[in-house]
Amino acid sequence: MYKNILRHPGPTPIPKKVELAMGQDMFSHRSEEFVKLYRETTERVKPVFGTKQEILLLPSGGTAALEAAVVNAVSPGEEVVVVTVGAFGDYFVSICEKYGLKVHKLEKNWGEACTKEELADFLKPLSNIKAVFATYNETSTGILNPVDQLAEAVREHSEAIFIVDGVSALGGAPAEMDEWGIDILVTGSQKAMMLPPGLSFVAVSDKAWKQIEENAPTAYYLNLLSYRDWAEKGMTPNTPAVSLIVGLSAVCDLIEEEGGIAKTVERHELMKNMVRASMKALSIDLLTNDEFASPTITAIRTPKGLNLADYLGHLKKEYHLDFAGGLGHLQGEIFRFGHMGYCFPSDVLEAVSLMEAGLQDFSYSFESGAGVKAAQDVYLASLKKKSVVSN
């Protein structure tokens, strides 16, 4: 018997309270009980998005929500801009191309973010752009794009709506959809939202609703207009992921228990700082610089002199510590330390400690305990800062 320490960027560990909530007896999605659950829960998720708009719940992975954004907001032949800084940005490009859109691709090196100036310069010579797409948290590289600033560039240099993939960000990174001017924001359940895979979330601004209405989408199952119609009745067009929505209600309990989403985001920031400090103390390079580093996932380069597959395999086999490898051309070069959702400073200390054990096994040269100490120092400093505030 052993405990698998899942430090992937999704699926992520499920809190016991959420698991137990999902284990309750099934009930009809056309019942009063469901309507109450749906209405209350979607209301409670709004702070996670930073929106007053309805949160639509689709029984799907995050990709279907991205596809829903594309197929509802734009039509074949129309021009769009996709900002891509990694594998998930490239997915957005693929979806747009499949739907016959003319895609202008703003591509950055993997490990870099896209800045407001870059997007502004890219948009200036273009016209007739119907939508600009960007990934908030690029899960393949651990980059958090400054989507608040990208939204400004979109507003200042186009008439387009701004569509953001918030999968792996929402629940761990700040989001102010309305204030920042994001028009469609989507996320999925199994990253920072502490749920199993199978539920996705879409929020749509007034401006984007208008564009969707004019666009008259041909989608059936992913038709956001029918989701909106049914949401007015506190229901979904087809059978929803009932159990996951029950689980979502428990997730809202947990976030509220922590003090609200701002506190939850603060914990993710802290874990980011702990992980980064510990890797620096172990002389292990990070893929990204601090400025745009993700609060939910850290991409870490292979410790010098080690074979990454051997090291990750050893951590899994010997210590049941489960990290995700790199995607695309970063495979074999980086691994990804997920610290999102149901993850705490104690989990970071555990993972760093076991990473060090593995480094010793491979005779990597370092001062034993240096990574743990660095992470612990960051943690302690954050506690001290809090106690000063509360005094």
Ligand SMILES: *Cc1c(COP(=O)(O)O)cnc(C)c1O
């Ligand atoms: C995981 C992920 C997706 C895809 O979500 P699925 O649930 O696997 O379909 C899309 N975008 C980002 C940024 C992700 O991290």
